[in-house]
Amino acid sequence: MEFQLNDDQRALRTGTRQLLAALFPRERLRAMVDAGGPGGAGGPGGAGRPGGAAVDGASVRELWRELGAAGFFSLRLPEERGGTGLGLPETVLVFEEAGRVLLPGPLVATHLAAGLVEGAAEGRALVTALDRPGPVEHLASADAVLLLDRATLRILRTDPGPDPDPDGDACTAVLPRALRARSVRAVDPTTPLHLVSQLPDDAGAVPGELPDAVRLRREAALLTAALQLGSALRTVEMTVAHVKARSQFGRPVGSFQAVQHLCARMFVRAEIARCSVYAASLTVTFGDVSRAKLLADTAAVRNARDCLQLHGGFGFTWDADVHPHLKRAWVRAAQWQSAAEAEEGLAEELLNEFPAGLSTGPGEVVANVEISSE
Amino acid sequence: MDLTFTKEEEEFRRRLRTWLRETLPKLPAKPPPDQWPARRAYDCAWQRALYDAGYAGLHWPTDAGGQGATPTQHLIFLEETELAGAPYVGANFVGLLHAGPTIAVEGTAEQRARWLPPILRGEEVWCQGFSEPDAGSDLASLRTRAVRDSDAYIVTGSKIWTSHAEVADWCELLVRTDASAPRHRGISWLAMPMDAPGVTVRPLRTLAGSTEFAELFLDEVRIPLSHRVGAENDGWRVTMVTLSYERGTAFVGEVVACRRTLARLARTAKENGRWDDAVLRRRLGRLNAEFGALWRLTQWNVSAAERTSPGGGSAVPGVGGSVFKLRYSEARQELYEAAAEVIGPEALDAGHPWTADRLSALSYTIAAGTSQIQQNIIAERILGLPKGR
Ligand SMILES: Cc1cc2nc3c(=O)[nH]c(=O)nc-3n(C[C@H](O)[C@H](O)[C@H](O)COP(=O)(O)OP(=O)(O)OC[C@H]3O[C@@H](n4cnc5c(N)ncnc54)[C@H](O)[C@@H]3O)c2cc1C
Secondary structure (H helix, E strand, O other): OEOOOOHHHHHHHHHHHHHHHHHOOHHHHHHHHHHOOOOOOOOOOOOOEOOEOOOOHHHHHHHHHHHHHOOOOOOOOOHHHOOOOOOHHHHHHHHHHHHHOOOOOOHHHHHHHOOOOOOOOOOOOOEEEEOOOEEEEOOOOOOEEEEEEOOEEEEEEOOOOOOOOOOOHHHHHHHHHHHOEEEEOOOOOOOOEEEEOOOOOOOOOOOOOOOOHHHHHHHHHHHHHHHHHHHHHHHHHHHHHHHHHOEEOOEEHHHOHHHHHHHHHHHHHHHHHHHHHHHHHHHOOHHHHHHHHHHHHHHHHHHHHHHHHHOHHHHOOOOOOHHHHHHHHHHHHHOOOOHHHHHHHHHHHHHOOOOOOOOOOOOOOOOOOOHHHO | OEOOOOHHHHHHHHHHHHHHHHHHHHOOOOOOOOOHHHHHHHHHHHHHHHHHOOOOOOOOOHHHOOOOOOHHHHHHHHHHHHHOOOOOOHHHHHHHHHHHHHHHHHOOHHHHHHHHHHHHOOOOOEEEEOOEOOEOOOHHHOOOEEEEEOOEEEEEEEEEEEEOHHHOOEEEEEEEOOOOOOHHHOEEEEEEEOOOOOEEEEEEOOOOOOOOEEEEEEEEEEEEHHHEEOOOOEHHHHHHHHHHHHHHOOOHHHHHHHHHHHHHHHHHHHHHOHHHOHHHHHHHHHHHHHHHHHHHHHHHHHHHHHHHOOOOOOOOOOOHHHHHHHHHHHHHHHHHHHHHHHHHHHHHOOOOOOHHHHHHHOOOOOOOOOHHHHHHHHHHHHOOOOOOO
16 A cells, blocks of 8 residues: 555646646636626626626637647547546546646536547537536537436537637527526636536437446546645645735734634645545545545635635735635535535445445455435 | 555455454453453453464564564554454553654663563553643643652652553653753653552543543652663653654554444434434534545555655654544544434433443543644644744
8 A cells, every 4th residue: 555646646746736837827817817807797797798707718718728738638548549548546636736726617527528529638629517407617618518417428519500609609509508507697707607407308419339427427526526625725825825924913923823723724624635535536436536525625615715714804805816716616516426415425335334445455345325326 | 646455465454354353252351441450451461462463563663572564554453453343452552552662762772672572462551641730731841850869760740641540560751850951851751660669649530430540649759760761851852752653643543443433323323213314314424524534544644654664663653643633533522422413312321332432532632632732733833834822
């Protein structure tokens, strides 16, 4: 057992961090956030465009091409198919970094669609996904939707015709109707949202060889957890930096014990989520993935709230980088496995023969409770 | 990153499992709580059985009488003994989990030879004389003083909350050897025989009604200089070694026990109908996540230790132990609160089998450094926040 990052994994993490710092610096995030801010299209007082927030199809498409060129979506495709041939543990590390800088867009869905949807691996196609009625991101500009309805996978495609509208509005005519989707002004300025009230029968389904939907849903929950983990770790760093620099009563506020204790709790939350996410990337069992999603959601949301608290009044402004973390964490927590689903599934797991999921040694019974069994 | 085990590790697990299956049914019945001499005998018999089978001091270095096993093997040992329902370390807690490891790292060859084998064979029981009535969290303010008299220290003072003092043979004792030095610089770490003249043990009753700890009164107790571990006045550094063992590794096996308890709790709820309560069910589900995560954190920490000391377990655990200790001690209390919900009014019966555990869980956020102290450590030593008040 060597439950530590190996040298290649460390190098991958460092490389990804450098790449994302160049590709998606804070200014680029802020530009997207501010486009949805006061006066921006999707922010408070904004007009509110179809699909929700201010991030339009064109800006995500541009980012997608850059990420595609950097190999972001083809990480797990074999080399002979143009990919990097990496595994889920490495992918989790890359997504953790993406979560840290709040990289916008349907990253998880497009990554999962690589090899399934033409152009996804290269970032030419924007793919979103949903697994039940509820919020779906970037629907208006998507080229395809992965529909992971319990045990089945369907791929809904939009056919925007010969001259696709650059900001993707032409697609809205096809997709939201098929999905009975209603656009809302999304709380997260960088994640346009539709709310889907009912899944379609089997309109647009593409028959043929498709991977295991249960496995794909698990991977989606895990990669979403990795994004949340990155965000949770980032808000710890932001908080620690702020409380060291900000002085009140003639000393750094970070020297006050009440502040120190909140910081310590944020750190513990993130560390516990980190071990859970890494373990789940190795086992991909239902229990481990559920633990990872539940604890990473909690860490991302709670840490963002504590970060906001410890930034004081500045934390409540649009200018602070805290609110995008909190709002994105809310969106991610509502995607894939919700807290209720994870907790119910994990309660069920307890009834199975112990030591379910405790040890990965041979001869162990590893519980395989499916979400759909509740 | 890898969570699979090597061939040797799997072989080790298989052998241990077989041995446990053969040995456990032959153990005598566990004595009732509070009968300390009987409990000592029981705990020591179990330790002797481990010794005879080659499982004593598994992760201690071989020159300290240990088996030189890897931290991963030690983790497998803790996991398997707990899964099999083997006896808890009990009265041997201090000797095996922190006094012993401290002597193994800091002691001289003679000291290792004198004290370690009897711990491993289950012949001598240790207790921990750190806390004083006026020095708990602020351990460095301790006042029990030791004055040199030719080849010995003459020790006078008192200690409190000393677990298992009633049945201990030795005490890891912190004393002030230089009253004029700065607080942290005048402390020494001594091994005190509990039967020395001048040692009085007065049992303290816990809120659970048991006498698992005691007060020690030390009246001119004569302790040979050769019983000092580490240099004179360098005891604070030695103490940090002891405390990091206490926080870093001493509770690891208990996570497994809590996971077992949680699974039993779920089955109880299923049987008595409380399972139909979705709020309670979800609470149990979240606890499953918490304890599962604590187990993963344990594996992470053990692997980190293995990286720094591949040859055996002499590595001193880092401050990461505070992360585990903080969350584990709380989760344990949440577990028994949930248990009370499942059990219903019966949980108010002091004789209910879960009640003693529910009560003892309350000590976990206090003993071995309170939660507040763990948070101070994380904030200052891990996150690098400015020293506070
Ligand atoms: C079951 C049990 C077994 C024990 N066994 C042993 C043993 O075998 N040997 C031994 O030596 N000791 C033992 N202890 C003692 C234990 O280590 C101390 O109780 C513990 O360190 C706290 O010290 P205290 O009780 O003096 O509390 P205090 O230090 O008086 O603390 C009181 C309260 O103030 C808080 N506080 C104190 N200082 C700070 C600070 N700087 N910042 C924020 N909050 C602070 C504490 O968190 C606590 O809430 C045992 C305790 C228990 C409960």
